[in-house]
Amino acid sequence: MMRAACVIGLGSMGYGAAISLLRAGFDVRGVDRNSVALERFRAAGGTTAATPAEGVRGAETAFIFVVDANQTDEVLFGASGAAPALAPGSIVVACATVPPAFVEKLAQRLAEMNILMLDAPVSGGSAKAAAGEMTIMAAGAAEAFSKAEPFLRAIASKVYRLGDMPGAGSRVKMINQLLAGAHIAAAAEAMALGLKLGLDPHQLYEVIANSAGSSWMFQNRVPHILAGDYTPRSAIDIFVKDLGIVLEAGEALDFPVPIAEAAHRQFAAASAKGLGREDDAAVIKVYAEAAQVDLPPRRAG
């Protein structure tokens, strides 16, 4: 009998994890509220279930690839939630970017039900996810790691083990998101100012990408701006949420985070303009509108 895993949330990262698990030979059940996502996974050879509770029945491991803490709570403990349906000794791998304090409480709550948990936010983007090459920033008990290992190996090329206390994975991910969000907003500010100054944006990109001002996000997102293509790979609202988590942590610790705050304001302004579901590079539209800058038009495909 094949070992079974359930993937709850078939967005870009969850779908990539689910097909990577399929490829590795596991019995994989996909769960999502969106029927198009379910259809796509069935077309790829997967099995789907109508609710988290059905999806996890008989599964050793449940991967939670939903968007945030509220949804994580809902799919585990809401109506037809997964937690009561999981067998004792099974594992929840919590992959959403959530506040560290939330995931600590979640681990306790699951432990009371004899369910193991890995605090395991992911990174890498949809292409790497589909290739089974995401990066996982994981923390949890040694037993959880060893039971989850064959599943993790199928979806990730890199698993950072950040200790045995849930929370450390989400803390490291939060720091990554602080930087990622700040770098996208800075890239938008820089490219828009360059346009305002009359510089050629393609030449500007080429110089900066090879200079000390470069970042992973600059190299990844500015091409979207140059192509005028704001199809969401990762949306504005993700950074409204993730930088919001940073701001909450800063407030709770009385720790000033002025760069994260400035970046959060730009993403929030973009969302308020109705751009929340566009690609996060669309934060440049906030600058373009404020300063009457013409952005590169959509390049013909």
Next chain:
Amino acid sequence: MMRAACVIGLGSMGYGAAISLLRAGFDVRGVDRNSVALERFRAAGGTTAATPAEGVRGAETAFIFVVDANQTDEVLFGASGAAPALAPGSIVVACATVPPAFVEKLAQRLAEMNILMLDAPVSGGSAKAAAGEMTIMAAGAAEAFSKAEPFLRAIASKVYRLGDMPGAGSRVKMINQLLAGAHIAAAAEAMALGLKLGLDPHQLYEVIANSAGSSWMFQNRVPHILAGDYTPRSAIDIFVKDLGIVLEAGEALDFPVPIAEAAHRQFAAASAKGLGREDDAAVIKVYAEAAQVDLPPRRAG
């Protein structure tokens, strides 16, 4: 007879340019206010002069490697300045990071004296400079480029030609500095928050350096923090100045630069604490003091 160049300003970048020109076989005169810098250059086989006017006599090209616009003005037009001593048809290569409007006026002023000019800010750090491998972001007339070419080839591995109008080089450099400064401040904010959260800073560095939150500056400067080593490779006050240029440009264009502003405030706060001449990574001390975070101690050499 060897072709002669003069390098005014023998700091880390200017010294690197001067010894690279020497290595390439040029007759190089170094000028600096600092006698230690002059002595170092003489020990490396160079000739020195007491004033810019003396240094440029007979030189085809004068490289200006001073810190800012005021010093650039002073070494060219002040007492014993270089401009009146340069032969018609010779070239000034202006390498300091200065406001684009300043360098445009400078080019006009020199043109009236029949002196060519390249607007040519540099990047790459002292190690690359010493190896003759800096990056130059240059703009100026074709004639200036062709006359300067053998000298530029001796000091740079990459020369971006950004058009024939002086100002474009300084505009691109300004955008680079916006990003570089924002990324250093963001790196400091991220590492300090990670420490406050109890994360191991070495592990945090390792994860982020391999994730989407990475930047050229994160990878270059965070090791200084981990080693507790704030010996200046590039000082806090450089970014007080360079981000100040960005803020001025934003104000002049009515263009909002909130990320640059937030970063500038952190560098200015560091300078106000007396850290202006420390390495720019010392901006983390502003966070550490505000939030009672212990930074990694100085690692024994």
